[in-house]
Amino acid sequence: MSYKKRVDGRDFHELRKIEAKVGIIPNARGSAYFKIGKTEAYSSVYGPRELYPSFLQDPTKAMLRCNYNMMPFSGSGDRVRPGPSRRSKEISMVTEKALLPVLDLDSYPNTVVDVFVELSQTDAGSRCAGICAASMALADAGIVMTDLISAVSVGKVDDKIVVDLDYEEEALDAEVSDIPVAMIPSTGEITLLQMDGIIDKKTLLNALKIIKEPLLKINEIQKKALKKKFEIQGAKK
């Protein structure tokens, strides 16, 4: 079978509409909002702050602690029960691993950097949206970073490689695979890689090549949002 036209009419390699902002949570040291299609993520960063219990402290570097959570009304189906689930714990862990490679945590020994990711509405791709938001929030907080992580999903629907799948596309009665990818834009290295579905080696490698360009596009949007905040602050002075 051949997949001719995408469910929402997009081109096969086209991203959904993206909106990005930073500094939206005044209490936090850094914060960001990242919306892609109907998936909407908020992220805030607290710290580096003291870490308790103290046996968790590492005298050589700060600990990065991510917490991914879906708001109870954020699922497209039933209400999501509040509190951590196996799924949310796993996503918190992979989010941490996706962000770690660009962070210079040696500068803040014995402390913790807390990154909270909250999804207020979702339409697939929530972990990628969360990682994009978290990365911007960390930059907004002024944590020393070597690059800004961008993430999006790539996948295969029947014979076509598609970028940024939404929920309806994931649920199609076809051969669908969904691969969330996070990348360090300056080096092209991959920091998040998961997959649901079935794919062969050649298609996978091809998909990972294709996803680079959309990821760079996202990266531009993230950078623009960060720059915008500081432009406005500058103008006020």
Add this chain to the structure above:
Amino acid sequence: MNKELKKHIEKYLNSNTRYDNRKLTEFRKVSIEPDCIKTAEGSCRVKIGKTDVLVGVKFELGKPYPDKLDQGTITVNTELLPMSSPDFEPGPPGIDAIEIARVVDRGIRESGALDMKKLCVKKGELVWIVAIDICTLNHAGNILDAAGLAAIIALKTARYPSRKGENVDYKSLTKTKLSIKKTPIPITVLKIGKHFIVDPLVEEEKVLDSRLTITTTKDKKICSLQKAGDEPLSLEDIEKMIDLALEKSEEIRKIMKK
């Protein structure tokens, strides 16, 4: 430390002003954004100053309570998300979150805002359960008033999802809205020393002597009360606080209409 903070805040109040230059009975700017969450059946975001609260309404099918076989139910839950304040930690709701949820719940329930009988699908077997979830985005004081306001507006925007037997199709919402008869608005009044203030900041909440949340409807009836804080209140205090709450709820109603 709170002792010193209290002295400082009282000094301000004595000169008839607040930490942020407001009058004692002045609200911060209230902004309302209804129907902002696409995955919820009803939703509303309310900002009061820098306090930012998101409320979503979800419908579920379930069994009625044995003593109210012909009525549906509502549940209110508050998540004081650790994202919104350095004082909040991940984990199950603490007493502060539970209190907010219960006071908002009581305002809606006791005012008769929602016709619970209309939520009945099949008597004794199947009813709608309306889940109201309050999530904080930024905590800068007075979450309760923001949450109560957002909750009732979210209910007003809510539409039933379509239903086939016991299966709910959240993808297609019907045009039918909930039957909302009353608009309960909670107003929290704080007593610090001899002063009464509304719309408190976090610092003011930390040093309060007593607090009274008064939920009122448009016809000036009181539909829920919650007293908190370590100090007692005299009858005169209570009367003043109720008058203040009635006056402020009028102001909020005017903002709602816009």
